[in-house]
Amino acid sequence: MGASLIRLGRLLLKGSPLEGRGAAGAENPQPFFRGPDLSVRGGPGFPKDKYRNFGRETGFRALPYTMQDRYTRELTDMEFPSIVMENDFLRAECIPALGGRLWSLFDKRRNRDIVYRNPVFRPANLAIRDAWFSGGIEWNIGRLGHSVHTCAPVFAGVFTAEKEEVLRLWEFERQTGLFWRIECTLPEDSGVLFVYTRISNPDQTAKPLYWWTNAAVPQRPGVRVFSAGEEVIYLVPGAGTVKTMDYGRLPYLPVMPGRDASYPELSPYANEYFFQNDRVCGLPWESAVYADGYAYGEMATAPLVYRKLFCWGKGRGGRRWQDFLSLPGGEYLEVQAGLAPTQLHSADIAAGETVDWVQAFTAFQMEPERAFQSDYRAASRNVGEALALHLEPASLEAALKRARARCGAEAAILSMGSGWGALERRLGSRQIPAGLSFPDESVGRAEAPWAELIGTGAFPPRPVEAGPGSFAVDAAWEALLAAAPGRGWLGPYHLGVIAFERGDAGKAAACWEESLKREENPWACRNLALAAAAEGKLRAAAAYYKRALALPGGEDRSFAEEYIPLLLDAGMEDEAAAELAERVRSCPLDALPLPLIDAAARIAFSRGDDALLDRIFSLEPAHIREGNTTLADIWIERETRRSPRSRRSALLAEPLLPPLTIDFRMYTGPDPEPSDSRP
Numbered sequence: 157m158g159a160s161l162i163r164l165g166r167l168l169l170k171g172s173p174l175e176g177r178g179a180a181g182a183e184n185p186q187p188f189f190r191g192p193d194l195s196v197r198g199g200p201g202f203p204k205d206k207y208r209n210f211g212r213e214t215g216f217r218a219l220p221y222t223m224q225d226r227y228t229r230e231l232t233d234m235e236f237p238s239i240v241m242e243n244d245f246l247r248a249e250c251i252p253a254l255g256g257r258l259w260s261l262f263d264k265r266r267n268r269d270i271v272y273r274n275p276v277f278r279p280a281n282l283a284i285r286d287a288w289f290s291g292g293i294e295w296n297i298g299r300l301g302h303s304v305h306t307c308a309p310v311f312a313g314v315f316t317a318e319k320e321e322v323l324r325l326w327e328f329e330r331q332t333g334l335f336w337r338i339e340c341t342l343p344e345d346s347g348v349l350f351v352y353t354r355i356s357n358p359d360q361t362a363k364p365l366y367w368w369t370n371a372a373v374p375q376r377p378g379v380r381v382f383s384a385g386e387e388v389i390y391l392v393p394g395a396g397t398v399k400t401m402d403y404g405r406l407p408y409l410p411v412m413p414g415r416d417a418s419y420p421e422l423s424p425y426a427n428e429y430f431f432q433n434d435r436v437c438g439l440p441w442e443s444a445v446y447a448d449g450y451a452y453g454e455m456a457t458a459p460l461v462y463r464k465l466f467c468w469g470k471g472r473g474g475r476r477w478q479d480f481l482s483l484p485g486g487e488y489l490e491v492q493a494g495l496a497p498t499q500l501h502s503a504d505i506a507a508g509e510t511v512d513w514v515q516a517f518t519a520f521q522m523e524p525e526r527a528f529q530s531d532y533r534a535a536s537r538n539v540g541e542a543l544a545l546h547l548e549p550a551s552l553e554a555a556l557k558r559a560r561a562r563c564g565a566e567a568a569i570l571s572m573g574s575g576w577g578a579l580e581r582r583l584g585s586r587q588i589p590a591g592l593s594f595p596d597e598s599v600g601r602a603e604a605p606w607a608e609l610i611g612t613g614a615f616p617p618r619p620v621e622a623g624p625g626s627f628a629v630d631a632a633w634e635a636l637l638a639a640a641p642g643r644g645w646l647g648p649y650h651l652g653v654i655a656f657e658r659g660d661a662g663k664a665a666a667c668w669e670e671s672l673k674r675e676e677n678p679w680a681c682r683n684l685a686l687a688a689a690a691e692g693k694l695r696a697a698a699a700y701y702k703r704a705l706a707l708p709g710g711e712d713r714s715f716a717e718e719y720i721p722l723l724l725d726a727g728m729e730d731e732a733a734a735e736l737a738e739r740v741r742s743c744p745l746d747a748l749p750l751p752l753i754d755a756a757a758r759i760a761f762s763r764g765d766d767a768l769l770d771r772i773f774s775l776e777p778a779h780i781r782e783g784n785t786t787l788a789d790i791w792i793e794r795e796t797r798r799s800p801r802s803r804r805s806a807l808l809a810e811p812l813l814p815p816l817t818i819d820f821r822m823y824t825g826p827d828p829e830p831s832d833s834r835p
Contacts, residue, residue, distance in 0.1 A: 162241050162314050162321045164570065167251060167259060171234035171277030174227050174287055174307060182287075184223040185623040186682060186714045187653050191216035194300075196500050199392060199402030206389065206403075206432075206497050213364045213502045214300050217284070219657050220330050220627040221304045224287040227279050228747070229778045234277055239312055239570060241323060241340060245347035246270075248340070252312035252571035255305035256325035256338060258293035261349060263519045270452055270519045272372040272488035279307060280481055281750075281781045290481040290488065293517070294370040297336050297355065298329055300499055302370075305329075309574065313567025313593070318558065324567045326592050328577035333359055333630065334505070335577075335589050339559060347518055348547055352559035353460075354512040357505045358586040364502040368464070368494040369515060371454065375467070375487040378447035380418050380527060382536045383431035383463040384440045389498050390429035393823040399500060404429075407532040418532060420467035420489045426474045426822035430498045431463040439549045442491045443539050449524040453543040456493055456515040457552050459503070464492040472813065473821040480780075480820070510589075514556040520546040564590040575599035575607070582610050585632050602626040609636050617644045620677040621708040629654045645675035652683060661687055678704035682715060685722075694726035717751040724758055733759050745771060750779035754786045761790050769794065773815050780820050787818040 174182035196211035238259065241248045247262040260273040274291030282288040283302035296303040310327040326337040339352040357363055373379075390409055392400040407416040409429065415422045417429065433440040441455040442463040467489040468474030478487055493515060495503035505511055522542040529535050577594030580586050588594065599607050606628055608616050615637060618625060624646065634654045640647055652667030665687050668680040685700035701719035704710045716739055723732035736756055739748065748756070753772060760768040773791055791814040811824060 161243075162239065162323050165238040165240040165249060167236040167238045167249065169234060169276055170231040172227050172229060172231060172279055173234065174224055174279060182224055182226045184225050184286075184714050185712060186223075186679075186718075187624075187627055187657070188216075188218040188223055189657055189686070190219065194500065195398045197398055197400050199400055201403040202389070202401060203403055203432075206501070209364070209496065209502045209504070210498075211399075211500055213366065214500055216301070217299060217331060218304075219653070220629045221285055222627065224279075224283075224285045224307050225281070225749070225779060227287060227778065229278075229776055231276060231278070236277075237571065239314075239323060241321075241342045241349070243342050243344055243346070246342060246349060248342065248349055250312070250323065250325070250340070252325065252573075253309045254289070254307055255303055256295060256310045256312065257291075257306075258340075260292060261517060263347070265347070266450070266519070266521075268450065268519070269374065270517070272374050272486070274482050275486065276482060278481055281779045283307070286779070290478075291372050293372070295325075295338055295353075296368045296370060297334065297366065298331050299364075299366050299502075304331065309572065311569060311573035311577075311593075311598075312571040313569045315562075315565050315567040317562035317565055320558070322562070322565075322567070324591075327573050328580055328594070330576055330628075330630075332363055332365075333357075333586070334363070334365075335592060337589075337592060341555070348551070349517045350552070350555045351515045351517065352512065352555065353515065354510060354559075354563060354589075355505065356510045356589040357508060358589070360507045362504060362506050365495060365505040365511065366499075366502050367460075368492050368499060369460070370490050370492045371452070371517070372488045372490050373444045373452045375420060375489045376446055377421065378528070379420060379444055379489070380535075381420060381442070381444050381465045381489070381491060382418065382527075382539045383442045384433045384438065384540060385431050385436040386533060386536060387432045387435055388429040389432060391427075393425055393427070393825065401498060401500065416532070420465065421470060423467050423469040425469045425471045425825065426467065426477070427469055428464060428466040430494075431465075432497060433461050433463060434497075439552060440493070441540060441543055442493065443543055444489070444491055445522065445524075445527040445539060447524060447528075449522050449527065451520050451522060451527070451539070451542070452491065453518045453520050453547060454491065454493065454515065455543065455547055455549065455552060457513045457556050459495055459511065460493050460513040460515060462494045462497055464490070464494065464499070466490040466492065469822075471822070471824065472816070473819055473824070476816060476820055477782075477822070480776075512556070512560070514552045514559060516547055516552055516555070518547050566591055566593050569593065569595070572598045575603035579603055579606055579610065582607070583632055606633070609633075609640060613640060615640050615644070615647050615650070618646050619708075620645065620675060620679075623709060623712070624649055624653075624679050627653060629657045643674075645671045645677050645680070647671075648674065649677070649680050649683075652680070656683065656687065661690065676707055678707040678710035678712075678715060681707070682718070685718075689722065694722060695728075698723055698726055698728065698731075713749060717749050720755045721751050724755055729759060729762060746775050750777050750781075750784075753777055754784075757787055757790050761794060766794075773818055776817050780818075782820070782822065785821055788814040788821055791815065791818065 192215050194214040236251050239250045249260045261270040272291050279287040283306045287307040323340040335356045337354050341350045386406045407418045409417045440461045443453045445451040526538040575598040648667040648670040652664040656664035671680040681700045681704035685697040688697040720732050757772045792812050
């Protein structure tokens with residue numbers, strides 16, 4: 157073939173579009189406000205030097221982005237424009253519309269996929285914004301919970317530097333106010349894909365920094381995972397509210413007694429641990445070696461030091477999740493690389509600082525017996541040596557030097573991202589990094605009102621039934637909104653959103669009351685309901701929701717999704733049942749969003765309606781969330797109550813198995829507790 161070629165392509169496959177039956181669009185119109193950081197603790201062996209930034213910035217946060225929760229399980233023909241990089245050794249295909257995900261990396265010499273290529277696009281509720289899909293290599297910036305760009309378009313372009321073709325992906329990440337870029341190169345005579353990542357902090361304040369590269373690789377019998385070091389921090393499994401992590405050395409960990417944890421298929425549950433490669437010399441790396449000696453290999457320059465293994469395990473729930481995310485039978489595990497010791501930690505980026513590194517992906521062949529000997533340390537050393545022969549560490553340092561030299565070059569745009577970078581350029585408060593282009597043509601319908609606010613100083617009017625539109629929550633936008641002329645319901649509504657996200661509930665409520673005075677609207681009512689619920693005033697919150705439902709725009713499904721579960725939480729079951737019956741009259745049970753299916757199950761269980769429960773348990777819930785076991789718990793409780801007392805002890809000894817359609821439990825054993833913990 158000669159020189160590597162970057163070309164436009166198209167990916168054709170079955171998929172579930174990000175829009176549900178009867179929905180106006182792919183995104184929920186409501187703002188979802190931030191939650192507190194997770195409660196974390198270290199077990200008795202947790203290293204003292206790993207407490208820094210442990211648990212920082214781990215809480216839920218979606219704004220200023222909206223939730224992408226409008227999709228079903230129905231598969232239809234889909235087409236995604238792609239960008240293909242190819243030489244005589246490898247073929248890589250990237251999807252700019254899906255966060256720049258590297259959908260596939262194919263070994264042409266051995267006719268084999270290096271990373272797991274999902275045969276379908278099947279979103280599920282596993283990301284910050286809900287929609288996430290499995291497979292390929294994912295670039296995660298921002299915070300815990302998969303990137304906000306996972307199912308959103310990013311910029312893509314190409315340029316040539318020193319006779320080398322470069323594919324660049326880039327965007328402005330609005331939660332953190334960071335600019336990021338990824339540059340992929342595939343040298344002509346190389347079986348290695350080089351990926352340069354550069355993150356820039358344009359502000360004069362230091363910030364937390366979160367990055368994990370998630371590579372999914374096929375899971376086949378006997379696959380074994382290695383990294384540069386054997387010291388790991390692992391997540392202690394269990395259903396408790398406190399996330400507990402502890403320290404161990406591979407191959408044997410206390411949470412998998414008697415099993416070699418380097419073999420993912422031996423894990424009885426969904427499992428993860430983090431390699432502490434800051435404690436070893438040389439460039440960090442990770443590899444998954446198959447029974448025939450074929451191996452996935454990855455290596456990076458500092459500061460991308462830490463590595464992770466995630467596997468679904470051989471438990472029923474983990475198997476169910478993999479089938480749910482793809483088609484039955486597709487198995488994969490994830491080998492990941494990050495900037496911090498675990499995903500419950502954050503790194504740092506200083507004021508005005510740029511953080512960058514080069515990561516390389518490849519496949520290589522080695523003698524199986526050298527990787528599968530019982531001495532894990534010796535086997536790991538053998539794998540590292542085999543990888544270094546195929547992928548010389550010096551080549552990464554050279555790639556890093558070349559990438560830094562070309563960073564000011566601008567790319568010819570092949571695919572547009574969001575218009576928010578263009579608005580940052582117009583605001584002028586942040587300097588755009590050299591080489592990154594955010595043209596005016598990228599400003600679309602979502603950004604248009606905010607563009608008008610910049611240009612005219614006034615926020616354009618919007619009909620109540622059209623909803624609030626997109627959100628902006630940082631200080632610069634707040635100042636512009638506050639200075640805008642005081643007319644219409646939308647200005648004070650957005651000021652309230654900004655205040656509530658910041659934690660100023662009093663100011664937020666005042667803004668939303670002002671919005672209602674200017675024009676009755678369901679959106680301010682809903683937010684006042686959330687504020688009331690946060691204070692434990694559930695009946696007052698219910699009254700606000702009821703008011704919202706009667707207003708133009710209140711027919712959007714998002715109101716009922718929150719109102720009916722709240723009625724149940726408030727002990728208003730009759731009212732909840734009546735509202736739910738109204739929804740079911742106009743929407744089939746299997747098309748209801750998950751919050752309403754959960755509510756229907758709660759009501760049916762309370763009223764002993766076994767026929768309805770059985771219908772619900774036969775459904776495949778499109779928006780099941782990791783950790784949401786409501787349906788499985790109700791099924792188990794019902795079966796336990798149905799059983800004669802003489803059988804209950806036997807049932808406790810042998811746990812009941814809910815129908816596979818609703819059994820997404822990733823861990824079903826006892827909750828291990830450490831003997832002590834450090835503060």
